[in-house]
Amino acid sequence: MSTPSSPARGRPARLNQARTVRTALDLLNESGLDALTMRRLADAMGVQAGALYRYFATKQDLLTAMAEHMVGGVADATGPAGDDDWSEEVARLARALRTALLAHRDGARVYAGTHSTGPNTLGFADGLIGVLRAAGFSDGEAARALYTVSHFTVGHTLEEQAALRPEDGGPANAGVLREAVVEAGTYPHLAATLPVLTSTDFTAHFEFGLRLLLDGLRAVRR
Amino acid sequence: MSTPSSPARGRPARLNQARTVRTALDLLNESGLDALTMRRLADAMGVQAGALYRYFATKQDLLTAMAEHMVGGVADATGPAGDDDWSEEVARLARALRTALLAHRDGARVYAGTHSTGPNTLGFADGLIGVLRAAGFSDGEAARALYTVSHFTVGHTLEEQAALRPEDGGPANAGVLREAVVEAGTYPHLAATLPVLTSTDFTAHFEFGLRLLLDGLRAVRR
DNA sequence: ACCTGAACACCGTTCAAGT
DNA sequence: ACCTGAACACCGTTCAAGT
Numbered sequence: 001m002s003t004p005s006s007p008a009r010g011r012p013a014r015l016n017q018a019r020t021v022r023t024a025l026d027l028l029n030e031s032g033l034d035a036l037t038m039r040r041l042a043d044a045m046g047v048q049a050g051a052l053y054r055y056f057a058t059k060q061d062l063l064t065a066m067a068e069h070m071v072g073g074v075a076d077a078t079g080p081a082g083d084d085d086w087s088e089e090v091a092r093l094a095r096a097l098r099t100a101l102l103a104h105r106d107g108a109r110v111y112a113g114t115h116s117t118g119p120n121t122l123g124f125a126d127g128l129i130g131v132l133r134a135a136g137f138s139d140g141e142a143a144r145a146l147y148t149v150s151h152f153t154v155g156h157t158l159e160e161q162a163a164l165r166p167e168d169g170g171p172a173n174a175g176v177l178r179e180a181v182v183e184a185g186t187y188p189h190l191a192a193t194l195p196v197l198t199s200t201d202f203t204a205h206f207e208f209g210l211r212l213l214l215d216g217l218r219a220v221r222r
Numbered sequence: 223m224s225t226p227s228s229p230a231r232g233r234p235a236r237l238n239q240a241r242t243v244r245t246a247l248d249l250l251n252e253s254g255l256d257a258l259t260m261r262r263l264a265d266a267m268g269v270q271a272g273a274l275y276r277y278f279a280t281k282q283d284l285l286t287a288m289a290e291h292m293v294g295g296v297a298d299a300t301g302p303a304g305d306d307d308w309s310e311e312v313a314r315l316a317r318a319l320r321t322a323l324l325a326h327r328d329g330a331r332v333y334a335g336t337h338s339t340g341p342n343t344l345g346f347a348d349g350l351i352g353v354l355r356a357a358g359f360s361d362g363e364a365a366r367a368l369y370t371v372s373h374f375t376v377g378h379t380l381e382e383q384a385a386l387r388p389e390d391g392g393p394a395n396a397g398v399l400r401e402a403v404v405e406a407g408t409y410p411h412l413a414a415t416l417p418v419l420t421s422t423d424f425t426a427h428f429e430f431g432l433r434l435l436l437d438g439l440r441a442v443r444r
Numbered sequence: 445a446c447c448t449g450a451a452c453a454c455c456g457t458t459c460a461a462g463t
Numbered sequence: 464a465c466c467t468g469a470a471c472a473c474c475g476t477t478c479a480a481g482t
């Protein structure tokens with residue numbers, strides 16, 4: 001974090017961290033992660049690429065700030081009055097994370113490639129662990145359940161967004177898989193389940209996995 | 223797949239797909255994914271970078287072949303006589319996938335970034351779905367369970383390997399998280415569970431998540 | 445204090461030309 | 464048929480110098 005010193009002497013800054021992150025997220029939505037370069041971002045802000053390094057020490061730092069911004073509000077995905085049972089609260093948080101990642105092109109890829117310790121990321125983690133601790137899970141169970149839910153959610157959304165990209169995995173992916181399975185003729189179980197495997201109802205896939213995790217947590221709790 | 227035509231006329235080839243993939247995996251282990259460039263790989267093979275494009279149309283194709291090679295043998299991770307119950311078979315397959323990804327530096331990152339339709343990847347998928355179908359799960363349940371198990375396993379291993387890298391997430395990560403949580407003073411649940419959250423017993427984390435999924439599958443099956 | 449201009453050390457990929 | 468050499472169109476990052 002290379003925040004320029006506070007007293008506003010000299011020229012008024014044309015750049016700042018917040019505006020840079022917002023512009024970067026706009027550019028991400030328009031062009032995708034592969035096209036998000038420091039030069040193009042600088043261009044979009046009417047500045048030279050080197051100038052960005054006054055606000056972010058590395059591109060990785062910028063991506064981390066973008067990831068943190070993307071999950072803003074996810075931690076607030078708690079029950080209206082908190083009278084929901086714990087499994088519905090966990091489901092709400094997981095769904096909110098997926099939705100937040102889906103809200104930006106390549107959102108899951110950006111999130112998976114960074115490790116924010118900002119308030120949005122930590123707030124989500126604290127909230128999820130808090131729900132489970134309140135429900136009687138041990139510290140170890142609650143912490144590990146956070147990891148399981150997070151890894152599943154990010155892993156799922158990574159695939160979901162990859163399947164939407166034209167280059168790799170797009171509408172083509174289903175065809176490629178079908179072709180490979182049929183051509184080989186040696187994968188009876190893949191052949192039998194192809195309609196489900198190539199379904200684009202990603203919400204159904206996500207909800208199935210989420211249900212497994214919640215049922216698993218119920219079983220663990222005895 | 224740009225396999226050069228079969229009849230061996232002209233010069234004997236110094237390059238081929240199999241040797242290139244093996245050398246690339248060696249280089250990956252030595253230097254990591256970020257240092258795996260077409261130029262460095264060509265160098266390691268005593269050739270110019272452009273020559274690689276006779277065997278792989280793009281770097282992405284090379285990475286896909288590497289991913290496919292990495293998970294060789296994972297599909298064979300089935301019971302010694304097949305007399306195990308289905309949940310132990312699924313566990314075996316999931317553990318074998320994690321182990322295969324861990325066997326190469328940045329293995330999960332390579333795997334997550336590609337979509338192989340080779341026999342190792344499809345064999346794993348077919349095997350896992352087959353175990354579940356034989357156990358009485360519906361086609362839809364079996365196919366979706368494959369996705370859930372895969373996404374969790376890859377997501378987990380992605381984090382596990384990120385935590386082992388020095389630059390981002392290494393031994394430093396635990397410290398960074400602790401610092402952020404303590405400094406803010408507003409994350410009681412993270413503070414309480416910090417010892418578990420920063421534990422480097424990744425096998426325990428993985429086994430917990432796997433157990434949730436298997437218990438969830440048992441519940442789904444009624 | 446903030447940004448420009450220009451450079452450094454690279455990338456993935458293409459393709460005429462050599463052997 | 465297989466590979467070289469050289470180029471094209473980029474990258475992230477640094478840093479003296481301007482204002």
